[in-house]
Amino acid sequence: MIRKFLSIFSNPRNLIPIIATVAVVSGLVAALLSPPDLRMGNLVKIMYPHVASAWLAFVAFIVTGVGSAGWLISRRMHFDHTAVASAEIGVMFTAIAVLTGMIWGQPIWGTPWHWGDARLTSTAVMFFVYVGYLALRRATTDPYIRARRSSVLGIIAVVQVPIVYFSVTLWRTLHQGFTVRPDGINLSGSMVFTLFFNVAAFSLLYIALSSARTRLAAREAEVYQEEGQTAGSVVTAPSLEAGR
Amino acid sequence: MKRFWAQAGRITLRDLLIEGRAGEGLAIILPFGVLALLVIPLATDASATLLSNLAAPIFWLITLVFGIQIAFRQSAAETATQRRMLTMLGLDPVARFVGRSLSSGIILLIFLLVLFPIMLALFQPEVEVGLLRVLPDTLLYVSGLAMLGTLIGDISSGLRNRTALAPLLSAPLAIPLVMGASQAMLGSGQEDGILTWTILLGLSNLLIAVVSVLTARTLEEAAL
Numbered sequence: 232m233i234r235k236f237l238s239i240f241s242n243p244r245n246l247i248p249i250i251a252t253v254a255v256v257s258g259l260v261a262a263l264l265s266p267p268d269l270r271m272g273n274l275v276k277i278m279y280p281h282v283a284s285a286w287l288a289f290v291a292f293i294v295t296g297v298g299s300a301g302w303l304i305s306r307r308m309h310f311d312h313t314a315v316a317s318a319e320i321g322v323m324f325t326a327i328a329v330l331t332g333m334i335w336g337q338p339i340w341g342t343p344w345h346w347g348d349a350r351l352t353s354t355a356v357m358f359f360v361y362v363g364y365l366a367l368r369r370a371t372t373d374p375y376i377r378a379r380r381s382s383v384l385g386i387i388a389v390v391q392v393p394i395v396y397f398s399v400t401l402w403r404t405l406h407q408g409f410t411v412r413p414d415g416i417n418l419s420g421s422m423v424f425t426l427f428f429n430v431a432a433f434s435l436l437y438i439a440l441s442s443a444r445t446r447l448a449a450r451e452a453e454v455y456q457e458e459g460q461t462a463g464s465v466v467t468a469p470s471l472e473a474g475r
Numbered sequence: 476m477k478r479f480w481a482q483a484g485r486i487t488l489r490d491l492l493i494e495g496r497a498g499e500g501l502a503i504i505l506p507f508g509v510l511a512l513l514v515i516p517l518a519t520d521a522s523a524t525l526l527s528n529l530a531a532p533i534f535w536l537i538t539l540v541f542g543i544q545i546a547f548r549q550s551a552a553e554t555a556t557q558r559r560m561l562t563m564l565g566l567d568p569v570a571r572f573v574g575r576s577l578s579s580g581i582i583l584l585i586f587l588l589v590l591f592p593i594m595l596a597l598f599q600p601e602v603e604v605g606l607l608r609v610l611p612d613t614l615l616y617v618s619g620l621a622m623l624g625t626l627i628g629d630i631s632s633g634l635r636n637r638t639a640l641a642p643l644l645s646a647p648l649a650i651p652l653v654m655g656a657s658q659a660m661l662g663s664g665q666e667d668g669i670l671t672w673t674i675l676l677g678l679s680n681l682l683i684a685v686v687s688v689l690t691a692r693t694l695e696e697a698a699l
Contacts, residue, residue, distance in 0.1 A: 303693060356647050363644040370634045379697035380630050383690045387626075387648060390682060 251439040254432035258283070258425070265425045274338055279425055281331035283433035284324045285354070290437060291321030292361065292392050299385025302378050308452060309445075311378035314385050316444035318364055320437060325358045349402035350395065357391040364388055374452045479570050486566075486574025490551055491581065497550035500582040504548065508541040508590055512597055523599070530600035535657040538587055539620070539649055540642075545586060546579050546624020547641045555633055558695070568691035572625055576687075580621035587617065605663035612659035612669065615676035619652045622683045629694040651679045 239245050259280065268275035298314030301307070332351055333343035346352065364384050371377035399406050494500050515533055516526055526533075553561075561571065594600075627645040631637045655676040662669040 303690070356650055359643070359647040363640075363647065366640055366643060367631065370631070370636050370640055376697050379693055383626075383630055383686065383694060384644065386690075387682075387686050 247435065247442065248439040251432070251435040254428075254435050258429040258432035261425045261428055266419070266421060268422075271339065274335065275422075277331050277335045279429040280433075281328060281335060282426060283429040284331065285328040286430050287433045287437050288321045288325040288328055288354075288357075289392055289396060290434070291317040291324065291441070292357070292389055294441070295321060295361075295364075295385050296389030296392075299382035299389075302382045303386070308374065308378065309449070311374070311382065312445045312448035312452070313441070314382070315365075315368060315448055316441045318361055318368075318385070319444060320440050322358065322361045322365060324433075324437075325354060325361065329354055329358060348406045349398040350406035353391070353395045353398045357388075357395050360388045360391050372455070374455055479567055482567055482570035483574040483577065486571055487577040487581070490575060490578030493550050494548075494578070494582060499548045499550045500545045501585060504541055504544050505586055505589060507544075508537055508586065509593055511537050511541070512590065512593055516597065526598045527601045530594060530598035531660045532657050533598070534590065534594045535616075535653050535660070538583075538590065538616075538656075539646070539653050541586065542583050542620045543624060543642050543645050543649070545582050546621060546645070547628055547638065549638075551575070551579070552628070552632070552637075558632075562695065568695040569688050571695075572622075572629070572687050572691050575628075576618070576622045576625045579624055580617050583617050583621055584614075587613065603663075603665075608669065609660050609663040612656055612663075612673055612676055615673065615680055616652050616656035619676060619680045619683060620649060622680065622687055623649055623652070626683060626687045626690075626694075629691075632694075632697075651675055655679070 240249065262276050262279035265276060265279070267273045294317040295314045298310045298312075298317060301310035302314065329351065332354070336345060336348070336351070337343045340348075344351065364381060367384055368377055368381050371380060394401075512533075519525055519529075562568075623645055627641050627648075631641045631644065634640060655672040659669040659672040659676070662672070
């Protein structure tokens with residue numbers, strides 16, 4: 232049993248998910264142990280998963296856009312598999328970013344949702360754009376046609392990323408401005424470390440999840456190729472060799 | 476170039492002819508839009524102050540929802556056979572996109588022109604609307620929504636759940652258009668400029684047009 236357990240670690244494919252899980256758990260523990268903020272107190276601890284989730288969502292949607300453009304240019308299915316893997320992860324982490332933002336907003340603003348917060352509102356819009364992207368993919372079974380349709384939407388949808396990112400400067404908003412700026416970081420030393428550790432841990436988690444989902448998407452396409460044959464294609468000429 | 480515009484013009488005329496016969500946009504969706512303008516005051520207890528404040532956003536919201544319906548009207552949907560025939564006849568996919576966007580835009584503009592005075596009469600908006608100042612923004616809104624509707628219609632063409640899926644795909648992407656048009660209308664009667672909103676509408680139009688033109692051939696292949 233112990234040998235079986237240890238064999239998990241010997242497979243290089245399992246290493247990234249294991250390291251990512253350990254890193255995310257460590258990051259969350261570090262967030263819990265981090266010092267309270269002068270004004271927000273312990274509520275600041277929700278910032279770590281919130282910022283890391285939002286960062287991961289941005290990365291995931293940019294990869295979806297790049298994958299979509301890559302498919303349109305090269306017609307290689309690998310790009311489409313990468314795009315869908317990233318979109319699914321992005322939707323999940325956008326939902327986490329919005330939810331943690333709402334939980335954070337309740338004690339800070341006195342309400343979980345404030346229309347004066349352009350970042351929160353634009354993130355919610357981005358979420359629905361990509362929910363639509365996934366719904367479009369579900370509506371088509373043929374992998375090639377699905378890639379054709381969704382790659383166009385993947386390119387249009389990626390415009391949401393800069394809109395959400397720069398929403399804190401484009402509109403008057405309740406959301407705080409950029410924490411990391413060219414002239415310095417608006418946080419104390421241990422908080423900066425915890426924040427960057429969480430961002431790195433969530434990035435590792437993204438790599439682990441997206442590589443697993445990309446492999447699954449490739450396998451799904453293979454199964455479609457095997458099972459999606461036309462009626463009658465299984466009927467072949469009798470082989471005289473078979474009886475001997 | 477002349478051939479391109481001739482093709483686009485023929486597609487527009489064909490779509491308008493079908494609309495004239497089927498009347499889906501102007502005989503069904505338009506009365507439904509007017510009905511929605513009547514239902515909203517009843518749902519809000521007909522509070523004159525509230526309705527007067529919300530007049531512009533409600534108007535643009537209704538044009539968005541019903542504009543999407545106009546763009547995805549069943550009578551404008553082509554079957555794979557029809558598209559195959561048009562492709563074999565040598566129709567340029569971009570000309571087809573331009574033609575279809577133009578026809579949807581014309582129907583949408585008529586929809587807006589009918590709905591606007593009704594909204595003024597029913598909601599009596601508090602803000603002064605500068606009609607001439609808001610006209611370019613309205614045209615940009617109409618063209619943006621028509622192009623977006625055509626693009627999403629092409630992306631979802633032939634799908635069984637197209638009527639449910641297409642609004643989900645287009646509504647979040649149309650938000651900059653609604654924001655721009657609504658804010659331009661609210662600011663048109665005031666001293667403040669509405670240039671920011673015109674730029675937003677213009678950029679949205681440009682983006683949709685560029686993506687649509689670049690991907691027209693790919694989507695044409697997907698629909699066949």
